Amino acid sequence: MEILIYLTQQFINGIQLGAVYALIALGYTMVYGVLRMINFAHGDIFMLGAFISYYGITKFNLPFPILILSTSLLTAVIAILIEKIAYKPLRNAPKISLLITAVGVSLFLEYTLSLNAFFTPNYIGFPRPFEIRSYDIGMFSINNIHLIIFSVTIISLALLYLLIYKSKYGIAMRAASHDLEITRLMGIRTDNIISFTFGIGGALAGIGGLLYSMAYPQINVFMGIMPGIKSFIAAVLGGIGIIHGAVLGGFIIGISEVFVSAFLSSTYRDGVIFIILFIFLLFRPNGIFGKNIEKV
Amino acid sequence: MSEKFFEVRNLYVNYGAIKALEDISLSATEGEIISLIGANGAGKSTLLKTICGFIKPLKGKINFKGINLLRLSTDLIVKHGITMVPEGRRIFPNLTVKENLDIGGYSLKNKKIFSELYDFVLKLFPRLKERIKQFAGTLSGGEQQMLAIGRALMSNPKLLLLDEPSMGLSPKITNEIFELIKNINNDKKITIILVEQNAKLALKYSNKAFVMETGKIVLSGESEQIENDPQIIKAYLGG
């Protein structure tokens, strides 16, 4: 009985972490869909989401809904600007140049912002916008941070679903992820669709940064690196380019991580994630939902 | 000299060092069907891709109703009323039939024109109507070709480029498609440039024909005349 309660508790924590990974993984997968590139700077957008909300709370004392909206709006704009400034000029360059540029953007953001004039390399405590409150449900407990993270994630995913499957831009984005050239032949400026994709991915990562900092209230300029890598793994696990794959992958990685920390040791948790990916890719090289990646 | 509806003049296209088109000139009057005939690798698809802005030529001119198309990107060329049904159809298999048609009309601002076109396309291809919610990737080859044509029509084109609409289709479906192309040309007064390997079919359905060989136009004229000239047929079109 004890163990069952403990399991359930860990499962809730796993879903909480998985929700954040899912939000980040979506950006990797959508950008890969339209540009066939891995945006290595995406983890840094997550970090910026955390810092923007930090200032939103400490300097402006924003109410929570406004905090989410302004954080996601700003990270969306930043993601779009990064695309326009750093990636767009390389549209016809080999993919490897794009990849290296993305790594460069990531390092640039991290090390510039770690200067003392900006955020410094130190950890700062993240002030929660709420007092933690625990609720006992039967034998395990759930707190309001869990509940907020779950509901914000669900709302974000529902809005994303509407955007991608019901809006005109969403149709164009799905078309572009299949055939960019023919999408142009539909009278669509694909540059706009690419911006749209980066914007949505940036907004979700920003929300992820805010939610993550509420659960683990220490932020720092390098905080995007590991969640970034793990979310990328989540996207690959689900089948890169596939929206629901990224969501499922995020939850799988989040839950595994929490369980490894709880039952083995937190020292192993990152290593185990890579082992999961490794074993998994042996059997399903294109991820859970992936059919063929090489659809050129 | 009166302004031509559509005109390609002295067009040269290279793929790297490979010459794909050399000194291509052709023109179309409004309402015509023009066919481009030639063997594999003659450069037919290259010409159509250059017209819709996928490929930038080395030199030459392409004008449509007095507009220099070479200055425009593909999305703007489409907004000016030109579109293509590409070789191999290239419908979006991950979108439904309806979404494929919707995206075809993406740039139309006028809702009324959009829904008129939508009705027109579904009337033209009742088979699409029955499969409107299906993913396009699950359609048969012939249905996919219909969808590709329907999708192109949704942009309300004045000039429609068709790249081998008969590819991979049975003779029966091919005839059906060609009859529909004829109807589109009649009903909507859409000018058509038709690429086709089957010379007999192409000549039957077109007003003018251009025969291409290794990147050059080697023969052109009224389709009817060419059709009835056994010597030309023998020399250029393999009997």
Ligand SMILES: Nc1ncnc2c1ncn2[C@@H]1O[C@H](COP(=O)(O)OP(=O)(O)OP(=O)(O)O)[C@@H](O)[C@H]1O
């Ligand atoms: N992207 C490309 N890169 C290099 N060469 C190309 C490319 N596309 C086409 N070519 C070459 O240009 C020439 C013309 O090709 P194109 O596709 O225009 O021929 P086509 O007349 O449409 O032939 P088919 O009837 O087989 O479709 C061919 O020799 C082809 O190999």
Ligand SMILES: [Mg+2]
């Ligand atoms: Mg061809």
